[in-house]
Amino acid sequence: MIALLRGFLWLTGVWLAGETLVVLLDLPVSAGVVGMLLMTALLMLRIGRLDDIAAAGQPLIGLLAMLIMPGVVGVFFLADDFAGQWLAVAVALMGGTLASVLTTLLLMRRCMPSGPEPETPKEPRS
Amino acid sequence: MSDALIELREALLITPLSSIAMTLAAYLAALWAVERLGRPSWCPPVLLAALLVAATLWGLSIDFADYRRGADWLMLLLGPATVALGVPLYQQLHHIRALWRPLALSLPPAAALASCYSLALAWVMGASPEVLASLAPKSVTAPIALGIVEALGGSVPLLMGGLLVTGVMATLAVSLLAPPLGIRDHRILGFALGVNGHAIGTVRAFEMSPTAGAFASLGMSLTGILTALCLPLAWRLLGL
Numbered sequence: 001m002i003a004l005l006r007g008f009l010w011l012t013g014v015w016l017a018g019e020t021l022v023v024l025l026d027l028p029v030s031a032g033v034v035g036m037l038l039m040t041a042l043l044m045l046r047i048g049r050l051d052d053i054a055a056a057g058q059p060l061i062g063l064l065a066m067l068i069m070p071g072v073v074g075v076f077f078l079a080d081d082f083a084g085q086w087l088a089v090a091v092a093l094m095g096g097t098l099a100s101v102l103t104t105l106l107l108m109r110r111c112m113p114s115g116p117e118p119e120t121p122k123e124p125r126s
Numbered sequence: 127m128s129d130a131l132i133e134l135r136e137a138l139l140i141t142p143l144s145s146i147a148m149t150l151a152a153y154l155a156a157l158w159a160v161e162r163l164g165r166p167s168w169c170p171p172v173l174l175a176a177l178l179v180a181a182t183l184w185g186l187s188i189d190f191a192d193y194r195r196g197a198d199w200l201m202l203l204l205g206p207a208t209v210a211l212g213v214p215l216y217q218q219l220h221h222i223r224a225l226w227r228p229l230a231l232s233l234p235p236a237a238a239l240a241s242c243y244s245l246a247l248a249w250v251m252g253a254s255p256e257v258l259a260s261l262a263p264k265s266v267t268a269p270i271a272l273g274i275v276e277a278l279g280g281s282v283p284l285l286m287g288g289l290l291v292t293g294v295m296a297t298l299a300v301s302l303l304a305p306p307l308g309i310r311d312h313r314i315l316g317f318a319l320g321v322n323g324h325a326i327g328t329v330r331a332f333e334m335s336p337t338a339g340a341f342a343s344l345g346m347s348l349t350g351i352l353t354a355l356c357l358p359l360a361w362r363l364l365g366l
Contacts, residue, residue, distance in 0.1 A: 008206065011206035011207075011209045011210055012205075012206050014209045014212075015205045015206055015208075015209045018209070028277045028358030028359060028361075028362065029273065029277070029354050029355060029358065030208075030270070030272070030273020030274065030276060030277065030354065031205065031273070032204065032205055032208030032209060032269055032270065032273055033208065033270050033273055033350070033351065033354040033355075035205070035208065035209035035212070036208055036209055036210075036211050036212040036215065036270075036347075036351070037212065037351065038209075038212070039209050039210070039211075039212025039213065039216075040212040040215045040216045040219075043212065043213065043216040044216060044219070050213070050216075053210070053213055054213050056206075056210070057206075057207075057209075057210030057211075057213045058210075058213075060203060060206060060207035060210045061207060061210050061211065061213075061214070063203075063207070064204075064207055064267075064268065064269060064325065065153075065170070065171065065172045065325065066149065066150075066153045066172075066175070066200075067200060067201055067203055067204050067207060067269075068172070068201070068204065068268040068269065068272070068286065069149060069152070069153060069172050069175050069176055069179070070145075070149060070179075070193070070194060070197030070198075070200065070201055071201070071268070071272070071282055071283065071285075071286045072172055072173070072175075072176035072283075072286040072287070072290065073176045073179045073180050073183070073190070073193070073194075073197075073283075074190065074194070074282060074283030074286060075176065075283045075284070075286055075287040075290075076176070076177070076180035077180070077190040077283065078281065078283045078284060081281070081284075082254075082257060082281075082284065085252075085253050085254065085257050087251065088247075088248050088251035088252060088253040088257070089248065089253065089257060089261065089284070089287075089288070090291075091247055091248075091251060092244040092245070092247040092248035092251070092253070092261055093244060093261070093264065093288055093291045093292055093295065094291070094295055095243070095244075095247050096240075096243035096244025096245075096246075096247050096248075096264075097240075097243075097244070097264075097265075097291075097292050097295040097296050097299060097322060097323075098295065098299050098303075099239075099243045100236070100239050100240040100243050100244075100265065100296075100322050101296055101299035101300055101303060101318055101322045101323075102299070102303055103235070103236060103239050103243075104232070104236040104239075104240075104317070104318040104321050104322055105300070105303055105304060105307055105309055105314065105318050106307070107231075107232040107235060107236055108228070108232050108236075108309075108314040108317055108318060109307065109309055109314060110232075111227075111228035111231045111232045112225075112228045112232075112311065112313060112314055113225070113228065
């Protein structure tokens with residue numbers, strides 16, 4: 001339980017550090033993203049106990065879907081705001097996603113070294 | 127509704143706990159129902175849960191803004207949760223080190239095109255700047271996308287709808303397009319699912335295999351970071 005609190009304090013502290021950077025440097029990025037990169041960097045530098053941070057982080061990551069759900073509810077209450085643009089939105093989302101999946105698959109097929117062992121990569125063919 | 131009931135409703139709405147309880151109940155009910163339906167990929171539990179909350183709000187004639195004010199307490203946790211995404215990213219660094227060349231070659235165009243195709247289509251069809259700003263981060267995982275849309279000045283609910291449609295579409299597209307292209311490498315399938323279908327695609331990838339899942343979350347985090355760093359800058363430069 002104490003480990004969880006320590007981990008949560010780390011996560012909150014790193015978020016606050018991210019917010020500090022965003023405000024001071026006038027970054028166009030959200031504090032969460034800066035915090036995520038800071039967190040990765042800190043772990044690479046062996047700062048912070050991975051066990052504690054994972055103990056608090058794992059459940060939060062598992063609950064991400066629920067945490068954004070109140071935002072999703074808003075979809076059902078904006079019907080009038082974007083009247084006349086629904087077709088554009090639908091075509092953009094469906095067509096755009098199909099096209100981008102196709103591009104990613106083709107790109108990766110070209111760039112990815114073959115072989116099932118990602119730990120021993122050969123030179124990429126491209 | 128009688129006056130006494132309306133008074134009770136007002137009293138309960140003052141505390142954020144009613145919104146929180148409603149959110150938790152809807153989410154658990156949706157999880158249960160989706161499990162019963164055999165976890166279809168076209169219906170993520172979030173969608174069903176959101177429908178349940180919307181129906182409840184409508185049935186009790188509660189204002190969405192009132193619900194949202196209470197639920198904001200729950201969404202506060204998105205901050206530390208986004209920071210926590212740094213942990214799996216750190217744990218996947220060995221994949222990045224081993225495959226940095228193919229990743230560096232394919233990720234930037236893939237992530238950029240995921241956003242550009244839809245923007246171009248929407249723009250051609252005459253969507254307003256606000257709609258464009260809401261759709262731009264549609265392939266980015268929700269906690270990061272929320273920050274991006276804030277920076278661009280888009281609509282959060284529209285973004286959320288876009289994220290849902292994109293995630294479901296990407297999952298369908300990968301299962302439709304991969305067999306004719308002869309792609310069976312789970313690293314590629316997972317990566318495509320993560321880059322295009324964010325969290326919804328990643329969940330699907332973990333159902334395929336742990337390798338696909340690892341590459342999906344790698345693709346998801348890298349797309350999120352790249353888009354979060356580049357999109358607001360590009361937006362500023364284009365003067366939108």
